Amino acid sequence: MADQLPALPPHVTVLSGGVGGARFLQGVLRLRERTGSDTTVTVIANTGDDLWLHGLKVCPDLDTVMYTLGDGIDPARGWGRTDETWHAKEELAAYGVEPTWFGLGDRDLATHLVRTQMLDAGYPLSAVTQALCRRWLEPVHGSAVRLLPMSDDRVETHVVIDDPSSGERKAVHFQEYWVRHQAEVPAYAVVPVGVDTATPAPGVLEAIADADVVLLPPSNPVVSVGTILAVPGLRDALVTTPAPVVGVSGIVGADHVRGMARQLLEVIGVEVSAAGVAEHYGSRSAGGVLDGWLVDTVDGPLVGRVEGAGIRSRAVPLMMTDHDATADMVVAALELAGV
């Protein structure tokens, strides 16, 4: 039964990273369910965190979204599979094979095996993702969710760091910075290698152009949403779509900064605040990508500054404590979008 909320519009498009994006999407889907909407949610996921590991193609953000929405995620960790075991990983370490710092679970491995074999057979990542989602998304959500990689081309986010063992300044894979070094080493630049020649995956530009609303979840503005926007054509699609574009701040107050966005924002010279990120994304009226920007209630004083940058803004609770709280946040985003 639908409650008193307005229905979601028919086409909602969400640009997503991993954990934060996936939780936001759970709110979108909860709202879809609560309002009885016949909405198609298209997710354009970051693939800049993807890596080849032990000969397998691993796509952390695609998988986090897929497992989360398909009820296969470990809810405590927020990534990887529920009821996971780590025996293959233990054995790889016993062989002395690097890297040992990436969490490759036994159940998770099956996903990477299937993906790698399909890629080796010549299928593009978007087709592989669609095949994997037949197992995860269709049984739970029917055709309500479409998960698209931002690109079928290889893009790898590298971070220039001071290597803690050698002291040498060098570029490492984002995952090495993030997972291995826990973002605790000095970082100097974020480089999405390969993005210049990447093209958006099939359906990506259409999903933005034909959307009724485009939402940016509280995903990392540098290495998640930022990487998606760096794919040639993608930022333009957001700038020119007739749909309103509304984002949700991942930064709440001065202390709660989702993930390790703080370090990465500092690397690219963006002020670490809800208003700083909004200004970084920019107003669509001035060539940016945002029509609206939700900040948390504790950041109420920043609403005026965001609106001064030409971006509609409102302060609402942004903690995604459960799906219903997240759904309420999505309602606020839709209201800000005026849809």
Added chain:
Amino acid sequence: MADQLPALPPHVTVLSGGVGGARFLQGVLRLRERTGSDTTVTVIANTGDDLWLHGLKVCPDLDTVMYTLGDGIDPARGWGRTDETWHAKEELAAYGVEPTWFGLGDRDLATHLVRTQMLDAGYPLSAVTQALCRRWLEPVHGSAVRLLPMSDDRVETHVVIDDPSSGERKAVHFQEYWVRHQAEVPAYAVVPVGVDTATPAPGVLEAIADADVVLLPPSNPVVSVGTILAVPGLRDALVTTPAPVVGVSGIVGADHVRGMARQLLEVIGVEVSAAGVAEHYGSRSAGGVLDGWLVDTVDGPLVGRVEGAGIRSRAVPLMMTDHDATADMVVAALELAGV
């Protein structure tokens, strides 16, 4: 402390399949330990059972020998890893990915990942095997055991069967016949695909030419030892080596036929008996590969027939109930070899 047994000679070479060969080798190594011998045991393992599975190179016989001698084998099953879990396999099945009938454990997977990645990087299987054995064999046996694949080239044993679902006669991978169909479908031919152009792996011919004794364990005479002998140059090496060559029957009486040798022997038209297999291998004095052949005590009446074929023979207990019983069997083989 050495007991009263004669020491093993310095260079023992063993042609091995999987489970039976590995257990036999445990007896060889127990004897080495009991007699304080400074012997190098070189194992030339069948790779005709190897298969590509979910994009990974799986070498069942190499791994069974490696895990068994490295104390990593599941002793109850006789193959695969101890403390094994099957989560990746469950998940692959949940994705609907074939084949689902092959036992790929989570710990075992790590071996195949390391191997596949090294093969992809251009290392030959023999070098990969050596690298894997650094983990398994060196800590337990030092440099006492060298494990060599029969060939670095791809050889795949296929079996021509009547497909039980379609009724069609077709060639399937040996593992499909053996594991999936449990050798319970009509079989018409055994074809080691690729063997004609295969060459022995580095060290294989030398290990036979320079051995003090060559032993054939009670491995499958068709698809294990038979496939090894089919690699061009390998049979000739056995025919011409100055070392005596002694085999151990895998068939005990009329009923105890190790593995599914019965069906396979029938396919190639060999009598299913300890004497039938000896005659199939043939005497070195007549272009065959055997100087001696151990049969079980229950096959004592066959000794005369084997000797009539120009092969020294003796009847001793051949049940490998424990390592010491197997070591006693090895002593009998060495005595028959006259070393």
